Amino acid sequence: DAGITQSPRYKITETGRQVTLMCHQTWSHSYMFWYRQDLGHGLRLIYYSAAADITDKGEVPDGYVVSRSKTENFPLTLESATRSQTSVYFCASSESTGVSVEQFFGPGTRLTVL
Amino acid sequence: AQTVTQSQPEMSVQEAETVTLSCTYDTSESNYYLFWYKQPPSRQMILVIRQEAYKQQNATENRFSVNFQKAAKSFSLKISDSQLGDTAMYFCAFMSPYSGAGSYQLTFGKGTKLSVIP
Numbered sequence: 001d002a003g004i005t006q007s008p009r010y011k012i013t014e015t016g017r018q019v020t021l022m023c024h025q026t027w028s029h030s031y032m033f034w035y036r037q038d039l040g041h042g043l044r045l046i047y048y049s050a051a052a053d054i055t056d057k058g059e060v061p062d063g064y065v066v067s068r069s070k071t072e073n074f075p076l077t078l079e080s081a082t083r084s085q086t087s088v089y090f091c092a093s094s095e096s097t098g099v100s101v102e103q104f105f106g107p108g109t110r111l112t113v114l
Numbered sequence: 115a116q117t118v119t120q121s122q123p124e125m126s127v128q129e130a131e132t133v134t135l136s137c138t139y140d141t142s143e144s145n146y147y148l149f150w151y152k153q154p155p156s157r158q159m160i161l162v163i164r165q166e167a168y169k170q171q172n173a174t175e176n177r178f179s180v181n182f183q184k185a186a187k188s189f190s191l192k193i194s195d196s197q198l199g200d201t202a203m204y205f206c207a208f209m210s211p212y213s214g215a216g217s218y219q220l221t222f223g224k225g226t227k228l229s230v231i232p
Contacts, residue, residue: 031218042118042205042222043159050218058219090159096218101147101211103220105159 003027006091006106013081014114021076021109023091031096032074033103034058034066036087043090049074050096081113116141116208120223127196128231134181135191135226137206143167146210148182148189149220153203162204165189193228201230 004025013019023032030051035043035058045058047066055066063085065077074093078085088110092103117140127133139148150162165173165182172180177197181190193200206223 033219035220035222040224042224043220044222045219048219088157092159092220094218096211101209101218102149102161102164103218104161108157108159 004091004093004104004106006109008109009107010110012112012114015082016080019078019081021089023074023106025072025093027093028071029093029095031094033092034076035090035092036060037090038087083113085111086113087111116210116221118206118208118221118223120206120226122226124227126229126231129196129198131196132192132194133196133228135204137189137223139187139189139208141208141210143210145212146208149207150191151205151207153205196230198230198232201228203227
């Protein structure tokens, strides 16, 4: 089905482990984004990508790594998870032209770091 | 950097009544977009309405409308004939597509939790 999907939907891990959250979109949107949602903070941008092989930092990038070898995929890796990275993670995509700027969000991944 | 402020952490409204959610923002840009997103208990982020700053006319989408005051940097959301399904977190968001690198990112407020009471 067309759309934007995230996997896993729920993940529990331990401090120090590496975790990768997956994001896949079927619209061939050029832009993709990773946000984290925490109580009292709304959503904050972690990383974004304007196209394949082009990525850049957002507001809260520390402790995260991204890659984008294919237009449709934008994985987010926590290289050594910490408790402060317990959060809900949202992936989004957008065509991001001058006319079409809306971002479409995936269902989110709830990550718990013990 | 742009900032978005939602001063009402929680609100409630009786079913069928009207409620207004407030949002203010700070920017030095003249061209930008503003959005309201709804997040029901399912956690899915759903776009409710968008407003282009260069348009003076306030956007409307069925029961949802905005009051956009550019000079005051205010962007409130009015929900008419509130329904139980409107119960959700509502986020105000800002985007400035013309400000260079990273310009398509959204800056969110902290959200307003709206409860519709039967």
